[in-house]
Amino acid sequence: MxxxxxxxxxxxxxxxxxxxxxxxxxxxxxxxxxxxxxxxxxxxxxxxxxxxxxxxxxxxxxxxxxxxxxxxxxxxxxxxxxxxxxxxxxxxxxxxxxxxxxxxxxxxxxxxxxxxxxxxxxxxxxxxxxxxxxxxxxxxxxxxxxxxxxxxxxxxxxxxxxxxxxxxxxxxxxxxxxxxxxxxxxxxxxxxxxxxxxxxxxxxxxxxxxxxxxxxxxxxxxxxxxxxxxxxxxxxxxxxxxxxxxxxxxxxxxxxxxxxxxxxxxxxxxxxxxxxxxxxQNRIRRSIVGTNVAFFASITNSIHHLGKDQDIVFDHVVTNIGNAYNQHHGTFVAPVGGTYVFSVTLQQDGETTWGHFVVNGAVVAKLYLKTGQGASQTIVVNLSTGDDVSVQNTEINRGFYGDLYSTFSGFLLNEDLSDTQIIG
CATH class of the missing domain: 1.20.1740.10 (Amino acid/polyamine transporter I)
Structure with missing residues (x-):
């Protein structure tokens, strides 16, 4: 109703x-x-x-x-x-x-x-x-x-x-x-x-x-x-x-x-x-960009020799509704406040390593990848306008498989209409 x-x-x-x-x-x-x-x-x-x-x-x-x-x-x-x-x-x-x-x-x-x-x-x-x-x-x-x-x-x-x-x-x-x-x-x-x-x-x-x-x-x-x-x-x-x-x-x-x-x-x-x-009175036009935010990206070519705490760049973008994900930096920036769902799958290429889900520089979840194996993680977080989310490597000289095996995705589950911040 x-x-x-x-x-x-x-x-x-x-x-x-x-x-x-x-x-x-x-x-x-x-x-x-x-x-x-x-x-x-x-x-x-x-x-x-x-x-x-x-x-x-x-x-x-x-x-x-x-x-x-x-x-x-x-x-x-x-x-x-x-x-x-x-x-x-x-x-x-x-x-x-x-x-x-x-x-x-x-x-x-x-x-x-x-x-x-x-x-x-x-x-x-x-x-x-x-x-x-x-x-x-x-x-x-x-x-x-x-x-x-x-x-x-x-x-x-x-x-x-x-x-x-x-x-x-x-x-x-x-x-x-x-x-x-x-x-x-x-x-x-x-x-x-x-x-x-x-x-x-x-x-x-x-x-x-x-x-x-x-x-x-x-x-x-x-x-x-x-x-x-x-x-x-x-x-x-x-x-x-x-x-x-x-x-x-x-x-x-x-x-x-x-x-x-x-x-x-x-x-x-x-x-x-x-x-x-x-x-x-002129009609008020409700912004609809915030109600439709979703992205899905993967890694095209295998990544090697990543630095410690370096953002992993998922360069192959399949979907980017709202243009919130930057495939050049591997970072998602929330266009509106609300509850978001993010998922990542990493396929390890080399020695045992870890991956981190990072929100505004703070680690909120971890992935443990054994040699030659993969791992997945999903998080549900509340973000304000302008908050950033990324996936980071935690060890020096570690790598991840490309060929679309490693993926990063997310979408807006519920918009917070009380959030009044603006990306300027």
């Missing part, structure tokens, strides 16, 4: 944001009528559920974290996957900038009213918000996770207030804005396409669940369930929010303002409309 709640919170937190507050104007402007606008919102909701189920199927087939990158890399290859990730690294900040500017518009709306805020103030507020979010994402994983949940609740609360306020007026008989609802509907394909694009942008985010696929218990059951439940709920919220908007604001009023939700709030909430900007 906890994991499905995590999945629902993750999807809803990723989707519900500035989209429902900014896309409504573009959808109405391009569709030409309230009726067609509502139809497109419903259509895009259904389409998003279908696309979400496609991603759910991919998530079940490939229950690995990484989102689009993992899917494309597995299906097509490394180069297309890299290009998608590279493109996303350019496009994604642009989307965050748009959201920040929308947030700035709503912050400025109570102060400047219909006059509009100067661009310098809008951009300064947006830049400050992005800077705060960047610092927050850097400082602490636990803080990010907490804020993700907090802002999801606050955003839904704001939308519930809008829905309740609008439907109260609707049940009181305020229905004049829905008379001839389809009057002015466009039949231009380009305009309808733009309206659909505006709505689909608001629904964007259902693909994010695949980024935490490995964290879900029973992904074959929980991924489709999370997609259907979250997208159905979001579609209902978006539809009800738009009905509330159109109940209070006429078509001309709707298109004449930049902060639609705040204009709605002024009519229904009065001075309490100041709470509306809460719903426009």
């Amino acid at each position: 906890e994991r499905i709640a995590l999945a629902l919170s993750f999807v809803m937190g990723a989707i519900i944001g500035s989209g429902i507050f900014i896309s409504t104007k573009g959808a109405l402007q391009n569709s030409g009528s309230i009726g067609l606008c509502l139809f497109i919102w419903a259509l895009c909701g259904i389409l998003s559920i279908i696309l979400g189920l496609v991603y759910a199927e991919l998530g079940v087939m490939l229950p690995k974290s990484g989102g689009d990158y993992t899917i494309i890399k597995t299906g097509i290859g490394r180069v297309p996957a890299f290009l998608v990730s590279w493109t996303e690294s350019i496009v994604s900040p642009g989307g965050s900038t748009v959201q920040a500017l929308v947030f700035a518009d709503y912050v400025c709306a109570p102060i400047f009213g219909k006059c509009g805020a100067p661009n310098s103030i809008r951009k300064s507020i947006a830049a400050a918000e992005l800077l705060i979010l960047a610092i927050t994402n850097t400082i602490s994983v636990r803080l990010v996770s907490s804020m993700q949940g907090l802002f999801t609740v606050l955003k839904v609360m704001v939308l519930v207030i809008i829905i309740v306020g609008g439907f109260v007026s609707l049940f009181e008989g305020k229905t004049e804005n829905f008379n001839d609802a389809f009057q002015g509907s466009t039949n231009d394909v380009t305009s309808i396409s733009l309206a659909i694009y505006s709505c689909m942008w608001a629904y964007g985010g259902y693909t994010n669940l695949n980024e935490i696929a490995e964290e879900l218990i029973q992904p074959k059951k929980n991924i489709p369930r999370a997609i259907v439940l979250s997208m159905t709920f979001i579609t209902m919220i978006y539809m009800c929010t738009n009905v509330s908007y159109f109940t209070i604001l006429s078509k001309s009023e709707f298109l004449s303002v930049s902060a639609v939700a705040y204009s709605w709030g002024e009519k229904i909430l009065g001075t309490a409309a100041i709470i509306i900007p809460i719903g426009h």
Whole structure:
């Protein structure tokens, strides 16, 4: 139950944001009528559920974290996957900038009213918000996770207030804005396409669940369930929010303002409309690098004449998720705090010797290798961010077999969300 709640919170937190507050104007402007606008919102909701189920199927087939990158890399290859990730690294900040500017518009709306805020103030507020979010994402994983949940609740609360306020007026008989609802509907394909694009942008985010696929218990059951439940709920919220908007604001009023939700709030909430900007807070992006850390390396060529207390370098890296293992120095550096499991197998090449598991320079476990024989050892340790783990030789002029017989591996068992250290 906890994991499905995590999945629902993750999807809803990723989707519900500035989209429902900014896309409504573009959808109405391009569709030409309230009726067609509502139809497109419903259509895009259904389409998003279908696309979400496609991603759910991919998530079940490939229950690995990484989102689009993992899917494309597995299906097509490394180069297309890299290009998608590279493109996303350019496009994604642009989307965050748009959201920040929308947030700035709503912050400025109570102060400047219909006059509009100067661009310098809008951009300064947006830049400050992005800077705060960047610092927050850097400082602490636990803080990010907490804020993700907090802002999801606050955003839904704001939308519930809008829905309740609008439907109260609707049940009181305020229905004049829905008379001839389809009057002015466009039949231009380009305009309808733009309206659909505006709505689909608001629904964007259902693909994010695949980024935490490995964290879900029973992904074959929980991924489709999370997609259907979250997208159905979001579609209902978006539809009800738009009905509330159109109940209070006429078509001309709707298109004449930049902060639609705040204009709605002024009519229904009065001075309490100041709470509306809460719903426009940029989503907090939870770092996922810490939740996926694993490596496996072996020795290619036999090692001879090692020095006393020298790190053994396992140079052949098969897996290095999180890039925490350095094959040039033979050292693992924890990217996040948590409980880690490490295993080593050494095949002795020469006289009897010992090997040590070393954490931050301190020996935590030993291996005894008789002449011509091997030994294995496994440890479970709690590490903080930046702690290092290595395997060391203990005697002068000792050696170990290569040819992949000697191996070193480890993975993150459980992340410690209270760890706030940063590798700088």
